Amino acid sequence: PYPAYARMRELDPVHEHPFGFWLLTRHGDVSDILRASLSVDDSLVAGGLVRDQQEQMDQLGSRVLRLSMLDRDPPDHTRLRSLVAKVFTPRKVAALEPEVTALVDAALDEIAESKRVDLVETLAFPLPFAVISQMLGMPPTDHARIRELSGLLVRSLEIVADDETLAAIAKAGAELAALTRELIAWKRDHPADDLLTALISAENDGDRLTDEELVAQVVLLYVAGHETTVNLIGNGVVALLRNPDQLALLRSDPSVAGNAIEEFLRYDSPVQQTRRITREPYTAGGREIPVGAFVIAALASANRDERVFGPDADRLRIDRPEARSQLSFGAGPHHCLGAALARLEGRVAIGRLVERFPALALDGEVTWNGRINLRGPGLLPVAV
Numbered sequence: 001p002y003p004a005y006a007r008m009r010e011l012d013p014v015h016e017h018p019f020g021f022w023l024l025t026r027h028g029d030v031s032d033i034l035r036a037s038l039s040v041d042d043s044l045v046a047g048g049l050v051r052d053q054q055e056q057m058d059q060l061g062s063r064v065l066r067l068s069m070l071d072r073d074p075p076d077h078t079r080l081r082s083l084v085a086k087v088f089t090p091r092k093v094a095a096l097e098p099e100v101t102a103l104v105d106a107a108l109d110e111i112a113e114s115k116r117v118d119l120v121e122t123l124a125f126p127l128p129f130a131v132i133s134q135m136l137g138m139p140p141t142d143h144a145r146i147r148e149l150s151g152l153l154v155r156s157l158e159i160v161a162d163d164e165t166l167a168a169i170a171k172a173g174a175e176l177a178a179l180t181r182e183l184i185a186w187k188r189d190h191p192a193d194d195l196l197t198a199l200i201s202a203e204n205d206g207d208r209l210t211d212e213e214l215v216a217q218v219v220l221l222y223v224a225g226h227e228t229t230v231n232l233i234g235n236g237v238v239a240l241l242r243n244p245d246q247l248a249l250l251r252s253d254p255s256v257a258g259n260a261i262e263e264f265l266r267y268d269s270p271v272q273q274t275r276r277i278t279r280e281p282y283t284a285g286g287r288e289i290p291v292g293a294f295v296i297a298a299l300a301s302a303n304r305d306e307r308v309f310g311p312d313a314d315r316l317r318i319d320r321p322e323a324r325s326q327l328s329f330g331a332g333p334h335h336c337l338g339a340a341l342a343r344l345e346g347r348v349a350i351g352r353l354v355e356r357f358p359a360l361a362l363d364g365e366v367t368w369n370g371r372i373n374l375r376g377p378g379l380l381p382v383a384v
């Protein structure tokens with residue numbers, strides 16, 4: 001997508017698409033709109049393909065994320081986010097490092113048994129999936145089914161034009177919500193020292209999550225917890241293996257590891273875009289966007305903007321000082337709640353992988369997962 005984004009930034013940075021949405025591609029415009037007080041409520045969209053999609057989804061009767069904080073405006077957003085943030089704390093995330101390291105090392109032990117593996121199947125997917133499952137305290141359950149359903153549900157974060165896919169997304173959402181309700185019911189009878197138990201009893205000045213709000217926040221955490229970080233690990237490994245000088249730098253100077261994660265996030269954004277809806281006319285890059293517009297903020301394009309990252313923005317440079325200006329976790333009131341967890345998982349997984357296997361190399365064709373938004377490798381064959 002990157003050459004196309006570069007042309008958009010140059011020629012038409014505030015683009016009105018004939019299908020009835022707008023696309024912002026420059027870093028400044030993307031950063032501004034995420035920090036401004038626009039809406040995330042799709043029902044405010046005035047027309048076009050997005051409106052049709054929302055109406056169809058509403059008719060299909062299953063929009064499980066609708067009550068999640070990702071889709072809510074204040075005052076709901078503020079209270080949902082603060083209730084979840086109360087139990088999903090930076091301290092809890094930081095305390096996970098030994099557990100994350102143990103999970104990564106166990107995966108690497110298995111990988112070491114083979115000469116050639118697919119890193120998505122053996123590390124990039126199972127790690128974040130195990131971490132969020134353990135954090136929430138999910139009972140043993142049908143993980144393969146949950147994986148399949150989450151994979152469908154995240155397609156709702158894209159503009160989908162065909163009815164069959166919309167129906168499949170709605171069905172997956174309903175099934176995931178039903179499974180989550182069962183898990184919550186089980187957890188009420190088996191409370192433990194975990195996030196789900198804490199969410200069930202989370203309280204702020206007497207305020208609590210309703211049953212359906214609880215389901216929506218749990219689905220959001222579960223899905224956001226693994227469908228994104230898989231791409232950070234996958235994209236990061238591909239970028240490193242395609243840039244051997246950068247791999248050598250990471251191995252020779254471990255102090256660069258933290259900055260390297262920012263650069264992986266910048267170079268190939270695990271979440272390529274997010275959206276806002278205008279409640280009143282909004283001006284971006286000197287153009288007026290009308291009320292009820294669905295505006296896509298192209299995080300992936302902002303992250304390659306020459307205006308911020310210089311003329312070599314298309315190069316991977318893990319010691320790039322301005323990498324921290326990347327917008328992959330969004331910005332403003334909806335800034336990713338799981339950013340610290342994703343950074344921790346990415347740093348440990350990629351760091352220990354390259355340390356453990358000095359001869360690590362791509363071994364076959366990398367394929368992509370076919371998603372416009374949560375984009376990353378589908379198949380990542382490496383020789384260890």
Ligand code: HEM
Binds near residue numbers: 274
């Ligand atoms: C929100 C990206 C990992 C939980 C967001 C947003 C982005 C994002 C761009 C903001 C969307 C917007 O402004 O409209 C990412 C990326 C990740 C990642 C790139 C991995 C590399 C995680 C993890 C969790 C998580 C591991 C939780 C376990 C959330 C939640 C929100 C969110 C709860 C909603 C925040 C709100 O609406 O206030 N994420 N995320 N994310 N993320 Fe992440």
